Amino acid sequence: MYNKTKILLSSVGISMMLGGCLGMNSTNTNNESKKTKETHAASGEMLVSVQDYTGEGYALPYGKETDHIAEANRDQIEEATIKFFQEKYKTEVTVHNVAGAKDGATVFVESAGKPDFYTYAVVPVDETAEKVLVDKIWADEYQVQNAIQGGLYHMIFNKEFGQLDDYFTSLSAEGQITGKTEKALQNVGGHGLMTPYYFISTASDDAAIKPVYDLYLQNPDESVENLRNAYNESLFDKENFQINIQLFMKEKQAKPSEEIFTQVTNDLEEMNNIPKGTYSFYLNDNLIHAETSEGTKDNSLERAFPNYIIKD
Template sequence: MHKKAKVLLCSMGTSFMLGGCSGMINSNNYQKNEQTKDTQAAPSEETRISVQDYTGEGYALPYGRVTDEIADKNLAQIVEAATSFFKEKYKTDVTVHNVVGAKDGATVFVESKGEPHFYTYAVVPIDEVAKKVWTERIWADEFQVENAIKGGLYSMIFKEEFNQLDDYFDSLAAEGQITGKTYEAIQNVGGKGFSTPYYFISMRSKEAAIQPVYDLFMRNPDESAENLRKAFEDNSFSAENLFINIQLFMADPNAKPDNKLFDRIIKDLEEMTSIPRGSYSFVLNDNFIDKQSSSGMGDNSLDLTNDIIKD
């Protein structure tokens, strides 16, 4: 049922406590921090794959070989625990896409069903000696999950603006020069909140405008998008607290990141007035992604120095 892509969650810009994460997605440096850790081999030509072919295959969490085998043998139990956990604690039905062994536990990657749409993860502790899976102790980093839900809510209540942004990237991709990550990669190396092939949303904890929306959703998960939008406090919004992190790839495996295309996209984003508010970071990579870190960043990547601010 679940494709066992080996996933390096450290590539999400987070740190691990128990096969899970303790860091916060709270800055536009998030995607710039997608670096391999000391426990991983350095990127090489052998670990690079065309982004169009990348599904998350080839990833492993540090010290997860034994727990991965234990998780495989208890997969149904873990999936049941994860779906129950998110339904009970976060009022959300989820699909489990991937379960990956890590130090002292297994990380469970999930995607919400319907809206608000987001990706996140939970952690199930595992006793390697007793070969026991402690599903009753399943947990998740609250900031990470809340951040993911808030990003999904933000895209939900500003759907028209996000449709404009999505249409722009789709039109760029249709020209044949750029592409994004596959949906399989997003699902299997997920946990980044609201994500598309071209960008993902992250925000600081002090972003206040979305908090009443989140509170209303938690009180009533069936609340209409219209009422959720009314709860958004426009006067409290700060673009410097909400990040739309864009990462594009050249579609041609033989192409290097193109400076003219890079400048054109920046100009387009600066001139667009109907896209969502926030701070836009932007990286244009070549066609390849590193299987060990889920990062497309390389020596030739073009990286926007200062965010594009949309207030």
């Protein structure tokens, strides 16, 4: 299972991938990413309450030099990005944020309709000429495919995900836990189907959802019923489908609660009507690292690799 997990993004962030236009790598392991998050989170002055975090302060490595160039050419970047997703993925998107990165600018987008997802594209930047090379815009094909596939899963299994969404909404209403803000997801999310409480990861060789993805690209207006009928349930492999849960304590000074962690873990294990797949779960304190948008720290409680929660 670990080999398949390696192709997935860390369950709590994607800043390592977004940091460079030339050196992006989608095979970061959970352990490598976690170590990086812990290093970043060590600087307390960068930590803010998750309820207050909207993406302000977010920065990518080596991005200062290109950030101001990207901002000065924001209109060009937005126009090129919208056109890129329309032509290549038959999908209308909204641009929420542009962040300077090594040799380029990372553009965070959200789908304008169904399926719901967040992803990103990269526009190379010529620092010497202070130009954005919009004609060379590109995106990591697997990450966009992963984003669309996650949105399609959420759409065709709406009832099952509705159970999961209702559970976290109810849990949050009890007043002890919370999730990321919608603005944070829009401005620095970039990872597929995302809610304040979880995001979805699919494998590139997820044969069950691939016919749905292909049908969507052929006809983005295809009915939910036809998309659901294209799903090949006999090829479903729980190792190819992860639901990555990240909750935060609501009180600003609260440490991750063992009681809440145990309750949520037990609830997830006992629930029968939520989506099938592999679940990871992190319970963090109230703080999030502004520069990386990551919440996992040394004191976080986790149920993840190799001890996932399995629903099959």
